[in-house]
Amino acid sequence: DAGVIQSPRHEVTEMGQEVTLRCKPISGHNSLFWYRQTMMRGLELLIYFNNNVPIDDSGMPEDRFSAKMPNASFSTLKIQPSEPRDSAVYFCASSTRLAGGFEQYFGPGTRLTVT
Amino acid sequence: DQQVKQNSPSLSVQEGRISILNCDYTNSMFDYFLWYKKYPAEGPTFLISISSIKDKNEDGRFTVFLNKSAKHLSLHIVPSQPGDSAVYFCAARGEYGNKLVFGAGTILRVKS
Numbered sequence: 001d002a003g004v005i006q007s008p009r010h011e012v013t014e015m016g017q018e019v020t021l022r023c024k025p026i027s028g029h030n031s032l033f034w035y036r037q038t039m040m041r042g043l044e045l046l047i048y049f050n051n052n053v054p055i056d057d058s059g060m061p062e063d064r065f066s067a068k069m070p071n072a073s074f075s076t077l078k079i080q081p082s083e084p085r086d087s088a089v090y091f092c093a094s095s096t097r098l099a100g101g102f103e104q105y106f107g108p109g110t111r112l113t114v115t
Numbered sequence: 116d117q118q119v120k121q122n123s124p125s126l127s128v129q130e131g132r133i134s135i136l137n138c139d140y141t142n143s144m145f146d147y148f149l150w151y152k153k154y155p156a157e158g159p160t161f162l163i164s165i166s167s168i169k170d171k172n173e174d175g176r177f178t179v180f181l182n183k184s185a186k187h188l189s190l191h192i193v194p195s196q197p198g199d200s201a202v203y204f205c206a207a208r209g210e211y212g213n214k215l216v217f218g219a220g221t222i223l224r225v226k227s
Contacts (some may be wrong), residue, residue, distance in 0.1 A: 043217040102147050102208045106158030
């Protein structure tokens with residue numbers, strides 16, 4: 001089974017540019033989560049979707065960040081304009097409640113560097 | 116405010132011995148707890164979980180213990196192997212929905 005797929009794996013961009021991160025969740029999973037990991041703040045939840053609908057975006061740092069889930073197999077996280085402080089590793093995770101638990105399965109992450 | 120705390124940034128253990136990783140939480144409404152393992156340049160990998168109605172869950176070399184009165188959980192790895200060297204995150208399900216709150220992580224080094 002394919003796990004969560006993220007692209008690109010690495011992104012280097014200049015301040016002010018638009019950045020789009022992509023995620024394909026595990027087939028059959030109906031919840032999708034975007035996380036950001038930094039040394040200072042650890043692993044923090046940005047936003048999550050249930051059945052393609054955004055449920056909680058309280059972790060989105062500011063209006064420069066936006067996320068969409070147009071269908072059950074694809075989501076994007078966009079930063080426009082990007083700033084050096086956005087440099088971090090961004091993870092996507094997916095889950096399903098069919099097994100009764102709350103386990104989330106993570107992708108390999110996208111390492112973003114904004115210069 | 117950190118609702119899930121892993122107070123030990125790192126732990127070093129000899130191969131074959133027991134590794135004990137600890138986690139404390141502050142919110143008594145948390146009802147499900149998980150441990151993840153993370154290797155460099157990879158995403159966190161789910162290890163083991165426990166519901167708040169239990170006090171122990173075992174899966175092979177990994178056992179998680181939950182002490183609700185102390186708001187404390189621990190992960191025991193027996194015997195420890197060099198391949199267990201990684202960052203271990205404790206997580207708890209929030210008060211509603213499917214959100215998880217993560218601790219800061221503990222680096223485990225297993226020496227051969």
